[in-house]
Amino acid sequence: MTDRLLPQTNKDVLDIIRAAAEDKQTLEIIGAGSKVDWGRPVNSSAFLDLTKLTGIMLYEPAELVLSAAAGTSMMEIQQALAAENQQLAFEPPDFSSLYGGNNSGTLGGTIAANLSGSKRLQAGAARDHFLGFEAVSGRGEEFKSGGRVVKNVTGFDLSKLLAGSFGTLAAMTSVTVKVLPKPDKTRTVLLYGLDDEAAVKALSETLQGPFEINSAAHLPANIAAKSAVSYIASSGGSVAAVRVQGPEPSVEVRCRAVRALWQAHGEVEELHGHNSENLWQEVRDIAKLLSNPEDQIWRLSVPPSTGAGVVAAITGQLEGEYYYDWGGGLIWLALEAKAENSTAILRQVIDNSGGHATLVRGSAELRSSIDVFHPQPEELARLSSKIKSSFDPAGVLNPGKMYKVDG
Template sequence: MASTLKPEDSRQVEEAVAWAVANGEPLELVGRGSKRALGRPFQAETVLDLSALAGVIDYEPAELVLTAGPATPMAEIEKLLAEHNQMLAFEPMDLTALLGGTSSEGSLAGALMINSGGPRRIKSGSARDHLLGFEAVSGRAEQFKSGARVVKNVTGYDLPKLICGSYGTLAAVTKIDVKVLPRPEKVYTVLVLGLDPAEAVKAMSAAMNSAHEVSAAAHVPADLAAKSAVSYIKDAGRSVTALRIEGFGPSVERRCADLRAELAGFGAIEELHTMNSRSFWLEVRDVQYLATPVQDPVWRISVPPSAGASVAEELSKLDGAAWFSDWAGGLIWLQLPASTDAAAREVRTAVDAVGGHATLVRATTDVRAAVPVFHPQPAPVAALSRRVKESFDPKQILNPGRMYAGV
């Protein structure tokens, strides 16, 4: 039966890791537990529960900086920022429904450890582009910090970029400094109806290359659009290609009108205003269209946007496949009834052909143990990953094997 260590401050985190190092005892790092089903399954008899390291420590709206404990609920942070008309511009995903949860349970560190990035990724970047600094305890049981509460910070190695997306395999984070930005006054979405994947990529490319500052571009095939809670999407009866425009009211209205005129040649055009727009982009952000059936595996596939249509069409030939794309065609979410070795090979063969990568986001424990969850790394990159792990965690104490076997 697994035991649990629950430190209340950074000193106790250091002591817990020191005990684990001395005893050769691997630790499973847990904040709020909403993302435990991500990554490879691994054996750890002891849980390092960081849930006590929660709460906003400092928030300066005028400076656009927020400092918080790693287990601070995202819901708490988003509520506080909304009160000051601000936001986390990287749009952290809420994967609760996709992973079979019942309510929003994610934490700030959880979003950073998976390098979360929602539809605004194509304009504002992912989590690693908004992490200013952090404090943590390495697998050597040493406290360290990197970055600072300022945007212009270039001293030393850029460890915030490295720690994001590390899935807790390099360090136990104890404090986080993150950049925030003003929340847009209005959010409109131009919809182009009835496009096939290739035409949708052309429309999204035209919008992204326009002067209208499109902040998100997604394509939802008709079968998944019918699942939307937004009536304009649900009742369209056709595929929906969506382009988001944000900012001050008059500017948004003018840019939307101009974009509609430029895209008129692609087909029927509709428009969502702020409330419906926000609802729709939450559906895209949180992959709600593929939330059920919860037992079906879901892949997250990153490819060059120009190759998105061809990869999506190739993978849609697999039995029972359902998909939609984000990031102007560069991100494909794919649901398959089963992810056997054969299915995984087909997915990765299609992705490798265009220089992309595929991650198995949702699957049963047995499938995640049998099928590589993260895209296999080229030998030189795999060797570098091992050296980085050894530098931070030489005895493989922190989430060992969660990303790659033996790392």
């Protein structure tokens, strides 16, 4: 049984990693464990559990900045922000249900995975809201970057580097993020009954218009039927959706304009309040819409104009369920757990169209045998290896989590 190390302070983290580096031991970094099965299985000497590093250290609503220990739960973060009518504008998804858990994860884990929801279209990714951090590298050295005010861009590149590194470069002990006010009003306009190609085209047309859309998704009929939102589930067909937020008068004007544009394509409806909120939570968190807990779950990032063609090429060879986010540029795909040759087929289709295919959920056997993250071009792989060596030359932290380790 793998030992679980529970540091209470930043110095404890430093001491543990320094000792591991000296003793040539390896560590798997975990927080709440909500995403531990994302990535290749890690063969480690011990778990480095950061859940005792918790608590909001600084929150200045007027300055739009929050700093917290890396192990602070996302629930605590969200509650603190809600009390001030603020939010994380990149809307991080909660993947706990996707992995069969009930813990919403930690702030450090959210940043380490660069988790970004439907609003990424307008707000940007998690890394774009990541202002700074304190961390310990795989060398056993403390370092920090960034600051506590939005205008401070010191160490900007290091923050960008750690976001999405899945704990393979350093163990973050604290995180500073930009926060924003919640919008005054939110509405979602629905368009019923279009096939994939027509729906993605309608979304693209709308995104290019003057409507300030911040989220755009398309649910095929079989996926729409699973929604808990009655306007979606009872439609009997596919549903395309765009979200509009801002001051109430502006939202009303923009929604009216979107409805007028879309009426040429089919039946149109509008969601308000909780119905709108619930739809985008379903799209963001995945598990409600792709509901078989045994399925492989793939995240396909493609040029929106190619999305429908990518899906057609894949589903012509593999049985699966899917839906589109980010205006067609993000495809969530569920395949049978034992679908044969799924990885080779997906990667070939993606390579032909441009984009990336990442396995977000799969059996340990599958994750051990494939590249979970899309294979990097040779030049980029060399650069990634050099960066890893700079931060963690002995391969102490999360070895093999993102890419296979030779030997």
